Amino acid sequence: MSRHPRSRSMGWPRRIAHVALILLALVFLVAFLLLPLATVFVEAFRQGVAPYLQAIWQPEARSAIRLTLLVAAIAVPLNVVFGVAAAWAMTRFEFRGKTLLGAFIDLPFSVSPVISGLVYVLLFGAQGWFGPWMEGHGLKVIYAVPGLVLVTVFITLPFVARELIPLMQSQGSEEEEAARVLGASGWQLFFRVTMPNIRWALLYGVLLCNARAMGEFGAVSVVSGHIRGLTTTMPLEVEMRYNEYDYVGAFAVASLLALLALLTLAVKTLLEWRYGDEIAAHAPGGH
């Protein structure tokens, strides 16, 4: 934010060019980002407030909301623990194959959501590796909640680790080593020294991880089986209502997800403004 445009020394032709570039960029941003967002809310309220409220209060909608919250409540903490462990190992120690480990952590970002769902069908489906054994023991993963949780864990695995690794790398381990020398135990130094240093980056990672966990569609649609009231998360409920030509219903549930997206963006922007230095330079957050 340091440099100012050379507005005073600019000639007219260049000033016109600047305004034209800004307008062009704004037209694109409005048409491409703002209009789809506006469409969601306009369509949701097309028939007024009462049908909207009714649509999001139907039992299927409520069970979809519950399921979405449940899946995220399991998947996000799991990936937080993993992210912290992976970042600790990757940034505090030297070992062979570190680059490879980093590449494996990023892997879910470069795999199509549909393939993410597919691999779990191949493991736990009726014709999968463990499918027949699990069926024999009355365990159901595919077309059931455990499958939804597993694919969500897979899809959102990199988010927290990716935020923490560059930050902890740049912070170094001097403070922790000092605490160690002064006699702190491992957990003490982690909670008293490391945690305060990484909390905002951790929150940032949790935010992105949660947004993806609640909004994931492709992977969960492969393993869900679309059983209403049992295995349909909010994005799947949106799809089913849309395909049944229940547009108000589809956009009503979609509007809740859009609100979640807006809230995520707002908190994310706030974190970047207030704690930019403590979040560190980060690469774009993947899918």
Place this chain on the structure above:
Amino acid sequence: MRRQVLPGFGLSFGYALTYLGLIVLLPLAALAWKATGIGFHGLIQLLSGPRTLAALRLSLFGALLAASINAVVGLLIGWVLVRYRFPGRRLFDALVDLPFALPTAVAGIALTTLYAPNGWLGRWLEPLGIKVAYTPIGVLVAMVFVGFPFVVRTLQPVLASLERDVEEAAESLGARRHQTFFRVILPMLAPTLLTGFALALARAVGEYGSVIFIAGNIPMHSEIAPLLIVQKLEQFDTAGAAALGVALLLLSFLLLVVIALLQRWSNRWAERAA
């Protein structure tokens, strides 16, 4: 090697590796193993089917085109957001991440409604003879939407740190504005631009949720490869689905390798320019 003072290597490394193994590596191994079940001959037969070929072609070339559009538009928007000051700049800057935050199914139905013949944008395009919804153009629009933030976000920090002195030096030496841009700025941005391009491409090749609504999914016309995988699964053809999945994965990894090579080459170009 220096003796480690900090504790917890065994626990953190062991946990991370076990978790990765169970969640990521084991399932991907199942994919590779299942795909071999159909055999080499079967794989060739599957992949050379006209419908599969058409879907793979649409996913591949649609993603390449979308990532190219994103590179150009992303450069424009990154440039405007970093270099110029105007009202609402911070708001628009925050909005750039919308495609990351908005669930793909929501984006999918919103784009479809927007570009349908009676939609806010579709009704203006229809008289011009441009059909977007339920055509390959619709697929392209969805792919551009989901890949949009990658180029802007990778470029922004580089644009901000780009030394204005270099531009001013070029201009004081008599370079015209467009010469400065194409001979000095663009070469320095090229490696970063390629990174953003690669991320947008990888995303678009495998994209599903935002595409299937607007695509209309007409076989041989607007059907993408991930949808074929879903259809094979619905027909309980797991071996076929696995084979297609492996083909799609290999395709995107191949693209990423090519881009990594291009990047190495453009790094040298950037060094020469600087």
